[in-house]
Amino acid sequence: MAGDHTHAPGGRTIHEVGAEHAAFVWDNAAEPVLEVEPGETIQLECADASGGQLNQDSTAADVKALNLGRVNPITGPVFVKGAQPGDVLAVEILEFAPKPWGWTAIIPGFGLLAEEFPDPWLNISTVDQAAQTVAFADGVTLPFAPFPGTIGLAPQQPGQHSVVPPSKWGGNMDIRHLRAGTTLYLPVAVEGALFSVGDTHAAMGDAEVCGTAVETAMDITVRLTVRTDMSARYPQYAIPAGQLAATEQSSYHVCTGIGPDLFEAAKEATRAMVDHIAQRYGRPRQEAYAIASVACDLRIHEIVDVPNWVVGAFLPEAVFS
16 A cells, blocks of 8 residues: 555644556556545545646647547545445545646547537636636636546446546546535445545536636545445535535526537537627637636526427626626
8 A cells, every 4th residue: 555644733644645646547456555444534636637748838739639548547546444335435525735727628529519619729727726716818717616527436347447437436527516515425336445536627617518627736635434324326415505605606697508409408508608708708719618618507497398408508707807
């Protein structure tokens, strides 16, 4: 086993796992890098989603050259003593410590509107944890709202599995509500649970429509507890009182998409939002698409009135200073 530990105020031990303990697949045969007792606290260092392939001086050419087999590295796995198949691992998300910059890209062939945005594009943001802001571009400032895009447990199925799609064991879920104070509940498939995390984001809208958020390397601190008094077939999470409302103080402009296919309705809502941002705020279309990814939330308004469903794209107008 590998990993260091420090002592926090009050005698609390924090186990530390560095980003050198990173994997690019889920594998229930992977050797644990750390073994902990239930209830212990861990600080994990997470590389950015490019796995270090992009930096503050990178360009769109570097996006085009990305080795997609080396993206979304996950730090771990951590073996939790006593965790057995059928149990639930409670992951209390405690703290984030980001690097001072992040990136957002349009990657050819990836994203909700991939066929409409075929060229690579890259934006570098400044992340200011003290000010709780992300300077995305001139006139565009996002709230700093960190969370792990990829967080989960080893799957039940043997072999190596891609980190790109999520599964019932968690993974690349891109749930922006997994912020400090939230507890994530994950079904355990193998002995020890084998917890890993990565793909940390400084800001993102629900749906991450262009395929990337403000991708930022950071440390994440969590507490892992085994729950035998509950069950979960798929991940669940609990948000503390007031946290959700605190993120929705802005005025909003909402674009909808309507049709008999939910995926197409989501695309129509996104197209309309890209057009709105481009026209209302004078932004280039690639930048407007990226802003929709890092700031806008897609929501299902209606899914019962056959044959057409309604999806809304919510733009918080406060991001335009």
